[in-house]
Amino acid sequence: xxxxxxxxxxxxxxxxxxxxxxxxxxxxxxxxxxxxxxxxxxxxxxxxxxxxxxxxxxxxxxxxxxxxxxxxxxxxxxxxxxxxxxxxxxxxxxxxxxxxxxxxxxxxxxxxxxxxxxxxxxxxxxxxxxxxxxxxxxxxxxxxxxxxxxxxxxxxxxxxxxxxxxxxxxxxxxxxxxxxxxxxxxxxxxxxxxxxxxxxxxxxxxxxxxxxxxxxxxxxxxxxxxxxxxxxxxxxxxxxxxxxxxxxxxxxxxxxxxxxxxxxxxxxxxxxxxxxxxxxxxxxxxxxxxxxxxxxxxxxxxxxxxxxxxxxxxxxxxxxxxxxxxxxxxxxxxxxxxxxxxxxxxxxxxx
Amino acid sequence: xxxxxxxxxxxxxxxxxxxxxxxxxxxxxxxxxxxxxxxxxxxxxxxxxxxxxxxxxxxxxxxxxxxxxxxxxxxxxxxxxxxxxxxxxxxxxxxxxxxxxxxxxxxxxxxxxxxxxxxxxxxxxxxxxxxxxxxxxxxxxxxxxxxxxxxxxxxxxxxxxxxxxxxxxxxxxxxxxxxxxxxxxxxxxxxxxxxxxxxxxxxxxxxxxxxxxxxxxxxxxxxxxxxxxxxxxxxxxxxxxxxxxxxxxxxxxxxxxxxxxxxxxxxxxxxxxxxxxxxxxxxxxxxxxxxxxxxxxxxxxxxxxxxxxxxxxxxxxxxxxxxxxxxxxxxxxxxxxxxxxxxxxxxxxxxxxxxxxxxxxxxxxxxxxxxxxxxxxxxxxxxxxxxxxxxxxxxxxxxxxxxxxxxxxxxxxxxxxxxxxxxxxxxxxxxxxxxxxxxxxxxxxxxxxxxxxxxxxx
Ligand SMILES: Nc1ncnc2c1ncn2[C@@H]1O[C@H](COP(=O)(O)OP(=O)(O)O)[C@@H](O)[C@H]1O
Ligand SMILES: [Mg+2]
Numbered sequence: 037x038x039x040x041x042x043x044x045x046x047x048x049x050x051x052x053x054x055x056x057x058x059x060x061x062x063x064x065x066x067x068x069x070x071x072x073x074x075x076x077x078x079x080x081x082x083x084x085x086x087x088x089x090x091x092x093x094x095x096x097x098x099x100x101x102x103x104x105x106x107x108x109x110x111x112x113x114x115x116x117x118x119x120x121x122x123x124x125x126x127x128x129x130x131x132x133x134x135x136x137x138x139x140x141x142x143x144x145x146x147x148x149x150x151x152x153x154x155x156x157x158x159x160x161x162x163x164x165x166x167x168x169x170x171x172x173x174x175x176x177x178x179x180x181x182x183x184x185x186x187x188x189x190x191x192x193x194x195x196x197x198x199x200x201x202x203x204x205x206x207x208x209x210x211x212x213x214x215x216x217x218x219x220x221x222x223x224x225x226x227x228x229x230x231x232x233x234x235x236x237x238x239x240x241x242x243x244x245x246x247x248x249x250x251x252x253x254x255x256x257x258x259x260x261x262x263x264x265x266x267x268x269x270x271x272x273x274x275x276x277x278x279x280x281x282x283x284x285x286x287x288x289x290x291x292x293x294x295x296x297x298x299x300x301x302x303x304x305x306x307x308x309x310x311x312x313x314x315x316x317x318x319x320x321x322x323x324x325x326x327x328x329x330x331x332x333x334x335x336x337x338x339x340x341x342x343x344x345x346x347x348x349x350x351x352x353x354x355x356x357x358x359x360x361x362x363x364x365x366x367x368x369x370x371x372x373x374x375x376x377x378x379x380x381x382x383x384x385x386x387x
Numbered sequence: 388x389x390x391x392x393x394x395x396x397x398x399x400x401x402x403x404x405x406x407x408x409x410x411x412x413x414x415x416x417x418x419x420x421x422x423x424x425x426x427x428x429x430x431x432x433x434x435x436x437x438x439x440x441x442x443x444x445x446x447x448x449x450x451x452x453x454x455x456x457x458x459x460x461x462x463x464x465x466x467x468x469x470x471x472x473x474x475x476x477x478x479x480x481x482x483x484x485x486x487x488x489x490x491x492x493x494x495x496x497x498x499x500x501x502x503x504x505x506x507x508x509x510x511x512x513x514x515x516x517x518x519x520x521x522x523x524x525x526x527x528x529x530x531x532x533x534x535x536x537x538x539x540x541x542x543x544x545x546x547x548x549x550x551x552x553x554x555x556x557x558x559x560x561x562x563x564x565x566x567x568x569x570x571x572x573x574x575x576x577x578x579x580x581x582x583x584x585x586x587x588x589x590x591x592x593x594x595x596x597x598x599x600x601x602x603x604x605x606x607x608x609x610x611x612x613x614x615x616x617x618x619x620x621x622x623x624x625x626x627x628x629x630x631x632x633x634x635x636x637x638x639x640x641x642x643x644x645x646x647x648x649x650x651x652x653x654x655x656x657x658x659x660x661x662x663x664x665x666x667x668x669x670x671x672x673x674x675x676x677x678x679x680x681x682x683x684x685x686x687x688x689x690x691x692x693x694x695x696x697x698x699x700x701x702x703x704x705x706x707x708x709x710x711x712x713x714x715x716x717x718x719x720x721x722x723x724x725x726x727x728x729x730x731x732x733x734x735x736x737x738x739x740x741x742x743x744x745x746x747x748x749x750x751x752x753x754x755x756x757x758x759x760x761x762x763x764x765x766x767x768x769x770x771x772x773x774x775x776x777x778x779x780x781x782x783x784x785x786x787x788x789x790x791x792x793x794x795x796x797x798x799x800x801x802x803x804x805x806x807x808x809x810x811x812x813x814x815x816x817x818x819x820x821x822x823x824x825x826x827x828x829x830x831x832x833x834x835x836x837x838x839x840x841x842x843x844x845x
Contacts, residue, residue, distance in 0.1 A: 049842075089473075089841045092477045093476070093477070094473055094476070094477065094839065094840055094841035095839045095841050095842070096839050110836070112479040112480070112481055113479070115476075115477060115478060115479045115480075116479035118477065120473075120474070120477045122470070122473050122474065124470075126469065126470045126471045126472075126473050126474050127471070127474070128397065128400075128401075128471060130400065130404060139393050139396075139397060140474070140478065142389050142390055142392070142393035143390045143393060143394075143475070143478035143479065143480050144390075144478060144479060145389050145390060145479070187474065191478075
């Protein structure tokens with residue numbers, strides 16, 4: 037049984053007089069299978085959010101059928117196993133992160149001990165421990181987004197629906213969300229994610245559907261969509277000029293055309309992350325702090341070498357907290373954080 | 388239940404953070420402090436207690452009602468507007484739990500605020516009527532007639548309708564019915580005559596009433612008869628009457644001879660021992676005035692027996708409970724309106740509904756207009772016009788709808804020392820909280836389940 041099944045789903049928005057206004061989704065059919073990461077890819081206004089809202093029962097399809105975990109999207113039994121991150125922050129601005137997560141935990145009928153434990157672990161995982169006594173209303177967009185992510189995971193959901201999870205996050209945050217999605221998938225969760233950022237989708241999705249104008253334009257696994265079977269790339273270490281010339285000559289002779297040769301480039305994201313990692317390591321050693329919480333480096337929103345980064349990319353990270361020192365990110369800390377994450381998201385929770 | 392409480396807590400915090408509600412609560416604090424200081428009473432002790440209990444707490448109720456309408460409407464409507472509802476109803480929370488949580492939050496808020504105001508009021512009352520500053524006479528008055536809870540008992544009814552029907556039948560058999568009057572009008576006139584006769588005392592004559600006592604009547608040195616009379620004497624004249632009061636079985640009747648005004652209302656104090664014994668309480672009035680005067684007791688409320696039932700504080704508590712029921716109903720009304728409409732419309736709809744509720748008296752008279760007289764007549768079949776019939780049904784339906792809002796002002800009752808029974812409390816609870824709020828909740832649940840909550844409302 038697919039986790040999400042949409043058959044010929046159409047959504048027409050009507051105006052006050054019930055006249056059709058916008059056909060936001062038009063005859064959408066797809067299914068999301070258990071344990072896969074499914075991406076809805078499309079430009080702004082292509083109907084991604086509308087589709088997700090219908091899957092969550094926030095909107096009702098005008099035509100067609102939708103089933104979530106084998107039930108109607110409006111069935112509370114289905115909702116109990118779903119986590120949702122909306123495209124914007126709809127949190128109560130006057131609650132602290134602790135109170136926010138506690139509140140949503142109560143809605144899932146979690147007991148007090150469980151709520152406390154999960155809240156602490158989620159905040160630690162998302163690097164918001166230092167801000168747990170501030171109200172969500174004062175948070176930057178990226179920080180609020182992290183709280184949104186945390187509340188989506190508080191019930192250890194089987195299906196996680198993320199509407200543009202990386203919007204508003206800095207590159208570290210993006211990477212972290214993507215890693216989180218991969219971890220969730222490894223733990224057998226199903227993830228449905230929408231995005232207009234192609235890199236995000238490419239990195240994490242098993243399958244994608246490309247939406248345009250409310251219709252699916254292409255759907256399939258990333259390799260099947262992107263593989264160019266008419267070309268081939270060979271990678272080898274850089275050679276001295278004279279050797280290279282011989283190689284090219286041989287290739288030219290074999291192919292009958294001029295082969296394209298260039299140095300492979302790292303992508304900017306990887307480069308960025310490497311720079312940050314180096315800066316953080318340097319800073320961590322000099323400060324000499326040895327934090328005991330063992331949180332992975334990339335989970336920490338504040339990096340000491342931020343000034344250097346600002347020249348590279350627009351800065352949308354949460355404000356750095358002056359109090360905390362940068363933790364050393366050794367392999368053990370990383371493993372500990374991963375362990376915590378696994379514990380938190382362990383598939384068989386007592387119900 | 389856990390999620391209901393969680394939502395209740397959030398709705399409470401939301402209400403407290405609403406500027407309108409905070410403003411109203413500030414006005415409330417000013418009022419509770421200001422009203423007893425600024426409003427002049429008539430100088431009597433009873434007048435002071437009236438002002439304190441009735442106007443201060445009445446003002447509190449008024450402010451709480453306004454705040455509740457606003458907070459109730461905003462509870463769901465603004466959550467939809469700010470889209471916080473997206474995160475609520477994607478959780479395993481049913482529409483009923485959502486509604487209940489919001490409602491519970493407001494009921495708790497109202498209860499707490501009302502309790503605080505009631506406590507302050509009670510403290511002021513006790514402090515300003517403390518023994519040291521009262522004259523002995525005032526002290527006694529306070530204990531006997533003001534800080535009391537007295538049941539106001541109506542006498543056993545007598546079969547006025549039946550007697551009027553008998554007379555009508557007699558006239559009919561003798562063929563003496565006036566031909567220029569509608570049967571309903573004739574009957575009404577006969578009923579009037581029967582009732583006036585039954586409440587009239589000729590010079591030297593007497594009149595008897597019987598009262599059933601409720602359970603829980605407390606022992607008392609004196610109790611009161613409250614009378615409303617009219618007579619042929621004009622001006623501020625006074626006349627003398629003799630009262631004989633006693634139980635039907637196993638007690639000794641007490642006799643009281645007292646002067647009383649010949650017009651209007653007055654009270655007569657009777658020794659408490661007249662209540663010893665069993666059976667109904669018999670009250671006789673003997674018209675022993677020196678100059679012969681015919682006395683008429685008011686047909687509707689000529690004689691009431693005031694007997695103490697329990698203390699004033701429990702009565703005060705019951706009045707507050709009834710007030711909480713009303714606030715709970717208004718909260719329900721607001722939340723349901725907020726589930727159906729977006730914000731300014733919801734508040735408008737709620738106020739409109741409250742206005743209609745306040746016309747209940749008019750609706751009642753429209754619903755029961757004349758029709759019953761015609762129906763009671765033997766041998767008279769009056770085919771009413773279908774429009775009349777339809778209107779009558781419409782008003783009866785409307786009356787049924789607004790019936791839950793109908794009750795006497797409980798604060799006025801405690802302020803005048805009138806007893807409120809637990810039966811009144813349960814009845815109010817049943818109709819306002821269980822029935823009316825329940826129906827409103829079902830309405831909201833139906834609406835919330837049909838509505839697409841992610842649609843923008845503005
Ligand atoms: N409540 C609404 N009323 C009318 N039109 C809407 C509403 N919500 C979305 N739309 C329209 O539906 C289309 C798809 O919107 P959406 O699903 O939010 O796109 P995406 O999430 O892919 O950016 C857009 O043209 C948008 O204007
Ligand atoms: Mg969107």
